[in-house]
Each structure stands twice: as structure tokens, then as C-alpha cells.
Amino acid sequence: xxxxxxxxxxxxxxxxxxxxxxxxxxxxxxxxxxxxxxxxxxxxxxxxxxxxxxxxxxxxxxxxxxxxxxxxxxxxxxxxxxxxxxxxxxxxxxxxxxxxxxxxxxxxxxxxxxxxxxxxxxxxxxxxxxxxxxxxxxxxxxxxxxxxxxxxxxxxxxxxxxxxxxxxxxxxxxxxxxxxxxxxxxxxxxxxxxxxxxxxxxxxxxxxxxxxxxxxxxxxxxxxxxxxxxxxxxxxxxxxxxxxxxxxxxxxxxxxxxxxxxxxxxxxxxxxxxxxxxxxxxxxxxxxxxxxxxxxxxxxxxxxxxxxxxxxxxxxxxxxxxxxxxxxxxxxxxxxxxxxxxxxxxxxxxxxxxxxxxxxxxxxxxxxxxxxxxxxxxxxxxxxxxxxxx
Numbered sequence: 001x002x003x004x005x006x007x008x009x010x011x012x013x014x015x016x017x018x019x020x021x022x023x024x025x026x027x028x029x030x031x032x033x034x035x036x037x038x039x040x041x042x043x044x045x046x047x048x049x050x051x052x053x054x055x056x057x058x059x060x061x062x063x064x065x066x067x068x069x070x071x072x073x074x075x076x077x078x079x080x081x082x083x084x085x086x087x088x089x090x091x092x093x094x095x096x097x098x099x100x101x102x103x104x105x106x107x108x109x110x111x112x113x114x115x116x117x118x119x120x121x122x123x124x125x126x127x128x129x130x131x132x133x134x135x136x137x138x139x140x141x142x143x144x145x146x147x148x149x150x151x152x153x154x155x156x157x158x159x160x161x162x163x164x165x166x167x168x169x170x171x172x173x174x175x176x177x178x179x180x181x182x183x184x185x186x187x188x189x190x191x192x193x194x195x196x197x198x199x200x201x202x203x204x205x206x207x208x209x210x211x212x213x214x215x216x217x218x219x220x221x222x223x224x225x226x227x228x229x230x231x232x233x234x235x236x237x238x239x240x241x242x243x244x245x246x247x248x249x250x251x252x253x254x255x256x257x258x259x260x261x262x263x264x265x266x267x268x269x270x271x272x273x274x275x276x277x278x279x280x281x282x283x284x285x286x287x288x289x290x291x292x293x294x295x296x297x298x299x300x301x302x303x304x305x306x307x308x309x310x311x312x313x314x315x316x317x318x319x320x321x322x323x324x325x326x327x328x329x330x331x332x333x334x335x336x337x338x339x340x341x342x343x344x345x346x347x348x349x350x351x352x353x354x355x356x357x358x359x360x361x362x363x364x365x366x367x368x369x370x371x372x373x374x375x376x377x378x379x380x381x382x383x384x385x386x387x388x389x390x
Contacts, residue, residue, distance in 0.1 A: 011388075014050075017042055019386030021050045022059065025079050026382075030063055032074035051077060058083045058142040059385065081106065084143030084381065087134050088374025089127065090151040090192055090367075091115075092329070093167035093219035096130045097370045103146070103382070105202060105375035109134065118169040127175075128182055146381035146390075147185050149373030150175060151192030153220065158237050160189030166255035167219040167269070186384075188376045192216060192369040193240055194231055196327050196362070197224025199372030204325075204363035211321045214362070215242075216369065217308065217330035221263040225319070243267070247310060266307035268329045274300045283329060290336050301336035308337060309344025316349040316357045327362030328369070334361040 024036045031039075037047045054060040061080045065073040081102040089098040092115070100109040111133055116126055131148065139145060152175060154165035160176025176189040197214035200206040206214070212226040221243030225232040233239050243263035244256050251260025264270060268283060275286045278296045289297035312324050330337065338361065345359055362368045384390035 015386070015388035017046060018050050018053065018388070021047060022054060022079075022382070022386060025060060025077055029078045030076035031078075032076055034074055036077075079104070082140055084146040085136060085140055086146055086374045086377035086381070087131060087148040088151075088370045088372070088377060089131060089134075089148070090195075090370040090373060091123070091127060091153060092192075093153055093165075096127065097367070098130055098134045099367075099370050099374050100134045100136060101371075101374035101378065102140075103378045105371065105378055107371070107374075109136075115168075123168060123170045124173060124175070124178065128179070131179070131183065143381070143390075145183070145185055147377035148179060148183060148187045149195065149375070149377035150179070150187065150189040151195040151369040151373045152189055153192055153218070153222070155238050155241070156189055156191045160187060162189070186377070186380055188373075188380055190373075190376070191222060191224070191240060192328075192373075193222035193224040194233075195224070195370075195372035195376060196368035197226050197231065197325075197372070198375060199364055199368040199370070200325055200327070200362055201226065202375050203371050204368060205360060206323060206325060209322050211319070211323075213315050213319055213321045213324045214368070215308075215312065215315075215324060215326045216328040217267055217326055218328040219268045221267050221311070223315070227319070242311070242315065245311065245314065247307075247314075262307070262311040266304055266311055270307070271300060271304050271330070271333075274303070283332060287333050287336075290333065298336060301333050302340050304330070304333075305337035305340025306344050309341040310348060312341065312359060313345050313348035313354075316345065316353050316359075320353050321357055323358045323360070325360060325362045325368075327364065328366050331361050331365045337361075 020040050021036055024040055025031050033047050033051055037044045059080055060077050063076050063078045065075060081104040084103055086101050094115055096113045096115060098111045099107045101107050113130055152162050155163045157163055161174045163172050176187040179187040193214060193216040196216050197212060200214055206212050210229040214224040216222045223240045223242045225240055244258055244261045246258060246260045247262050248260035252264050253259055254261040254264050280286045286297055290301055315324060364371055381390060
């Protein structure tokens with residue numbers, strides 16, 4: 001009896017090889033067909049066929065000739081980032097920030113809006129209208145809008161549903177599902193601090209860092225944890241709520257139900273509460289006063305910086321990261337916050353832990369999360385291409 005032999009499905013093998021070839025160009029462009037073959041181990045005929053398919057699908061383009069190594073000059077290939085676009089939105093307690101980006105995550109258009117107060121349109125209605133403003137008038141060919149990424153200020157489950165947003169008038173909502181139904185494209189919704197960590201890793205100050213804590217300091221404080229190169233989500237997917245560490249056992253009540261939470265002392269909310277005593281109603285006004293040398297404004301920022309540093313010292317002692325990046329709204333006051341932050345970290349973090357830990361403000365400022373959201377949507381599309389689903 002003839003022994004049966006297991007063989008791979010040709011269509012599956014081609015999809016796998018297509019992903020390998022596309023990855024090679026994404027990581028090493030501009031790249032020739034011969035370089036793809038040499039780098040991946042795929043034979044030249046297979047590479048030629050795969051590349052032509054990707055060109056026909058609008059994902060690769062020939063960009064001219066490269067340098068010759070002795071024979072004919074090779075034709076170079078690049079990924080066609082303009083073949084589609086991704087939408088990224090950061091939903092804050094008081095604002096909406098959005099970008100339309102190409103398939104590399106580079107920004108094509110940007111919008112900002114204030115969130116209307118309770119009693120007006122629901123946050124979901126405002127979010128839908130805001131996304132509509134970001135849609136291109138003439139979708140790039142051939143793929144148009146490939147996906148939407150949403151950063152949310154609270155606890156978000158694996159299905160992209162917002163479970164809790166302490167600083168917003170927003171009931172638990174199936175954000176991703178509702179937006180997918182409305183716009184007809186895949187939607188990835190996540191905690192904005194997680195997306196901020198990703199944004200800094202891809203486009204900002206955290207390139208190549210494998211142990212990172214991103215501190216999103218806005219109306220509340222959230223953290224994105226990158227441990228050994230991977231985003232850490234915890235057993236239930238809800239890790240990173242370090243803004244609710246208690247730093248004062250009998251401190252003021254927090255909206256989460258706890259008392260003395262770190263974010264009650266070191267957030268935009270804390271700054272605004274202190275600023276009200278000197279007639280300031282916004283962070284922008286408070287930073288303007290500080291720039292003018294106003295002593296009370298400088299004192300407020302110094303206190304906020306000290307409390308930020310106290311929490312960050314604890315983070316360094318617990319996680320032993322290579323870097324801690326401070327982003328979101330408080331980054332606009334970096335020049336006044338940083339001295340106090342660094343002073344407290346030096347005084348409170350264990351010397352062995354702080355030796356290699358860099359504490360700095362996010363390179364992208366308050367744009368880390370929105371860039372991470374757009375990148376996540378674009379990455380989801382590329383994953384579908386490699387899986388043969390797009």
C-alpha cells in the first residue's frame with residue numbers, strides 16, 4: 001500500500017510567501033527582487049511572481065534603478081503607503097484629537113475638537129461626527145480607509161468596548177462594534193495609554209526600548225506597560241491603571257471609589273483645581289502665567305511635578321524599566337515639571353533601579369496616543385493582507 005504524504009495547500013503557501021516578501025520590503029525598502037530572494041530564501045521565480053502580484057494590487061511600486069554590483073542595475077521596490085489610509089482618534093475627557101494617516105502611519109490630516117458638555121450630544125455621537133470630518137473626500141486608491149483606531153480614557157476590554165471612564169459622562173459602550181457598523185471598516189479600540197506607548201515606540205522617543213512605561217498624564221493618569229518588547233495587558237486585559245495607586249491613605253476621594261489616588265495629585269485635574277485659586281481655567285492659561293514668571297503658577301507646576309516624580313519613582317522600583325515617558329496633556333508644561341520630577345526620582349527611586357532608567361517627556365507630546373491609534377489601524381490592514389484577507 002502506498003504511503004500517503006502530507007502536502008501544503010498551494011494557496012496557503014502562496015499567502016505565507018506573499019507575507020514574507022511584503023515584510024522584507026517593509027523592513028528594508030528600497031529593495032530589489034534579488035535582495036528579497038537573498039534575504040528570505042525564496043527562489044527568484046517565486047519572488048518575481050509575488051512582487052508582480054503585490055504591484056498589481058497597488059501595494060508595491062517600482063522606484064527606479066539601484067546601484068549595480070557588476071551586472072545590470074536592479075529595479076528597486078518600495079511599499080506604496082498611499083494605497084490607503086487609516087484614521088486614528090484619541091478621545092480625551094475634554095477633547096477629541098484625530099489624524100488621517102497613510103499606511104506607514106505618517107500624518108496626512110489632523111483635527112482637534114472640544115468634547116461638548118453633558119446635556120448636549122452623546123460622546124458617541126460626537127465621536128462619529130468627528131471621524132466623518134477625518135474621512136478623505138476622495139479615498140486613496142485602491143483601498144481607501146482601511147481601518148480606524150480609537151484611544152479611550154478608561155478600562156477597555158478585548159472587544160473594544162469601554163467599560164469604565166471615570167472622567168467622562170459615558171456609560172459602558174461597545175465602541176468598536178458600533179463604529180464598525182457605522183463606517184464598514186475594522187475598528188481597533190484600546191486604552192489610550194497603551195496606544196501612547198505604541199506611538200512613542202514607532203514614531204517617538206522609545207524606538208528600540210524593550211522595557212518602557214508610558215505615563216499618560218491628562219485629566220487622569222493611565223500607563224502603558226511594555227515589558228520585554230511586548231505590551232503587557234494583565235490577566236484580564238486591564239493592566240496599567242497606575243493612576244489609582246494610593247499615595248495618601250486618607251487623601252481626597254477619587255472617582256474610581258478609592259481615596260488618595262496618585263492622579264488626584266499629579267494630573268490635569270489636580271492642576272486645574274489648584275489653578276482655580278489664581279483665576280485660571282485651563283492648562284493653557286496656567287502655562288502662559290508660568291512663562292511670564294508668575295510665582296503661584298510656578299509653585300503649582302512645581303507641586304504637580306513633585307507628585308509626578310513620587311509616582312514615577314514607585315514605577316521605577318516596581319518595573320525596573322529602561323525608560324519612563326510622560327505624555328498627554330501635561331507634556332505642555334514639561335519645562336516647569338521636569339526639574340521637580342527628576343528631583344523626586346533621584347531622591348526616591350532605588351539607586352540600582354534608577355541607574356539606567358531615563359525619565360523624559362514624550363517626543364510626540366500630546367500626540368502619542370493618536371499616532372499609535374492610526375498605526376494600529378494600518379498594522380491591522382497589513383496583517384489582513386499577509387493573511388490573504390485583504
